Amino acid sequence: MIPAIVVDDVLADRYIVRRRLTKSGLFCPVGEAQDGTTFLDTYLPQPGLSTLPEGDAPCLLLVDINMPGLNGFEMIEEMGRRLREVAHPDPLVVMMFTSSDNPSDKARAAQQPLICRYFVKPMTDAAVMQILEDYAARGYQHS
Numbered sequence: 001m002i003p004a005i006v007v008d009d010v011l012a013d014r015y016i017v018r019r020r021l022t023k024s025g026l027f028c029p030v031g032e033a034q035d036g037t038t039f040l041d042t043y044l045p046q047p048g049l050s051t052l053p054e055g056d057a058p059c060l061l062l063v064d065i066n067m068p069g070l071n072g073f074e075m076i077e078e079m080g081r082r083l084r085e086v087a088h089p090d091p092l093v094v095m096m097f098t099s100s101d102n103p104s105d106k107a108r109a110a111q112q113p114l115i116c117r118y119f120v121k122p123m124t125d126a127a128v129m130q131i132l133e134d135y136a137a138r139g140y141q142h143s
């Protein structure tokens with residue numbers, strides 16, 4: 001099973017993602033955070049500490065760009081600073097999951113080493129399959 005966390009300020013979007021991931025039967029648990037600050041405070045409370053869910057594969061992190069407080073890019077940059085001090089070298093697979101189809105957002109995501117995929121909302125079955133393919137490419141198998 002692949003643990004997952006959805007970071008998005010829109011409740012309906014978090015619900016759709018949670019339902020799609022859960023429906024596949026391959027993601028559990030599926031956590032949520034309503035913004036970047038909540039994610040950091042909950043799952044990476046201090047540099048060197050992590051309460052990320054554990055599983056057979058690194059935790060999937062789906063992050064929206066436009067959120068109040070820290071936007072998705074700012075959250076990922078801060079997360080990267082904190083993760084440098086966490087003992088586990090690869091605790092997350094980070095993907096942008098956003099309503100932005102803006103080429104500058106896509107280019108910025110491509111420049112961020114922690115981001116491995118960029119999806120435009122809504123979450124689809126094809127997106128879930130792409131996520132699973134990305135995990136398989138990293139050597140993690142799903143049943």
